[in-house]
Amino acid sequence: MIKTRLPSCSILLLAGGRGSRMGGQDKGLVIWRGQPLVSWLHAVARPLTDDLIISCNRNHQQYADFADQLVSDQERDFPGPLAGIRAGLATARNQWLMVLPCDAPLIDRPLLTSLHEAAFRAPERPLMLRQGQQWQPLFCMIPLSIAPFIEMAWQNGARSNRDVLLGLGADSLELSPSDPRLANLNTPDLLARTSGSTGT
Numbered sequence: 001m002i003k004t005r006l007p008s009c010s011i012l013l014l015a016g017g018r019g020s021r022m023g024g025q026d027k028g029l030v031i032w033r034g035q036p037l038v039s040w041l042h043a044v045a046r047p048l049t050d051d052l053i054i055s056c057n058r059n060h061q062q063y064a065d066f067a068d069q070l071v072s073d074q075e076r077d078f079p080g081p082l083a084g085i086r087a088g089l090a091t092a093r094n095q096w097l098m099v100l101p102c103d104a105p106l107i108d109r110p111l112l113t114s115l116h117e118a119a120f121r122a123p124e125r126p127l128m129l130r131q132g133q134q135w136q137p138l139f140c141m142i143p144l145s146i147a148p149f150i151e152m153a154w155q156n157g158a159r160s161n162r163d164v165l166l167g168l169g170a171d172s173l174e175l176s177p178s179d180p181r182l183a184n185l186n187t188p189d190l191l192a193r194t195s196g197s198t199g200t
Contacts, residue, residue, distance in 0.1 A: 004047045004048060005047070005048055005049060005050060006048045006049060006098070006112070006113070006116045008094045008095040008096055009048070009049055009094050009095075009096045009097075009098055009116055009141075010049060010051035010052075010053060010088070010092035010093055010094040010096065010097050010098070011045045011048065011049045011051070011052050011053065011097075011098045011099075011100065011112075012053045012054075012055060012071075012084070012085065012088035012092070012097055012098065012099045012100070013028070013038060013041050013042070013045065013052070013053070013054045013055070013066075013067070013100055013101075013102050014055050014081050014084050014085070014099065014100065014101050014102055014138060015027065015028030015029075015038055015054055015055060015056045015063065015102040026056075026058055026059050027102060027103050028054075028056065028063065028102035028103075029059060029062055029063075032105055032185060033105075036062075037102055037103055037105050037185065038054070038063065038066050038102050039066065040105030040106075040107075041100055041102060041104070041105065041107060042066040042067075044107055044108060044109055044112065045100065045112065047109075048109070048112060048113075049094075049098075050068070050093075050094075051068055051069070051092060051093040051094055052066070052067050052068045052069075053067060053068065053069045053070070053071060053088050053091060053092065054066060054067040054069075054070050054071070054102075055070075055071050055072070055073070055084030055085075055087055055088055056070060056071075056072065057072050057073055060072075069091055071084070071087035071088055071090070071091050072087065073087060079159060080159050080160075080161075081101075081138055081161055082150075082154065082158070082159055082160065082161045082164065083154075085097075085099055085142070085150070085161055086150060086151065086154055089142065089144060089147040089150065090147070092144060094144075095143065095144055095145075096116075096119065096141055096142065096143055096144065097141070097142045097143075097144060098112065098115065098116065098140075098141050099138060099139070099140045099141075099142065100112075100138070100139060101138040101139070101184065103184050103185050104139075104181075104182060104183065104184055104185070105185060106180055106181045106182075106183050107181050107182075108181060111181050114173060115127070115129065115139065115140075115141055115173055116141065118141075118171070118173040119141035119143075119171075121171075122171050123143060124143060124145065124146075125143070125146075125168065125169045125170060125171055126140060126141060126142045126143065126146060126165040126168055126169075126170045126171070127140060127141045127170060127171045127172065127173060128140040128162070128165055128170050128171075128172055128173075129172070129173050129175055129182065130172040130173065130174055130175070131174075131175050131176065131177040131179065131182065132177045134177070135162050135166075135172070136175075136182055137160075137161045137162035137165060138161065139182065140161070140165060140170075142165070146168055149168055150164055150168075153167065
């Protein structure tokens with residue numbers, strides 16, 4: 001059997017938002033091309049890790065089929081993706097945490113492998129994807145060794161994952177601005193244009 005797992009890497013799928021751009025629907029469970037959005041990421045990430053985590057704040061039973069662990073924000077009122085990342089860091093079983101948003105169903109294995117390989121070149125620093133001048137902070141690799149510094153930033157009021165990771169010396173993996181794999185299908189209109197379906 002060909003070994004496919006990424007060494008020392010837990011993977012966190014972020015599905016914990018309030019879904020305001022989806023009219024309040026749970027974004028990870030919205031149907032796209034016949035399957036929930038989260039299932040597309042699960043199909044790519046599942047073979048790559050022995051620790052697949054989903055950050056969700058509702059519909060835990062539905063998400064449980066897609067993960068080894070579920071985590072939720074400790075704070076009320078959906079404080080943003082950094083809260084889910086913080087929860088993922090607290091429960092991850094490996095030395096690295098790869099973070100992916102649940103509304104990016106076009107990711108593929110080469111992208112995740114490249115992200116993993118780039119992070120290991122500077123193992124004490126986080127890494128984010130970047131397209132030209134645009135950072136993509138929800139596609140990132142975080143070494144668990146810096147979790148205490150992220151927690152300190154959170155306690156000091158930080159809520160931007162991008163700003164926190166840049167403050168910790170984040171490296172970048174550069175992708176083309178037109179790379180379709182990073183498409184965020186986070187509105188009903190985007191879903192309709194790519195699949196012909198807006199329902200759940």
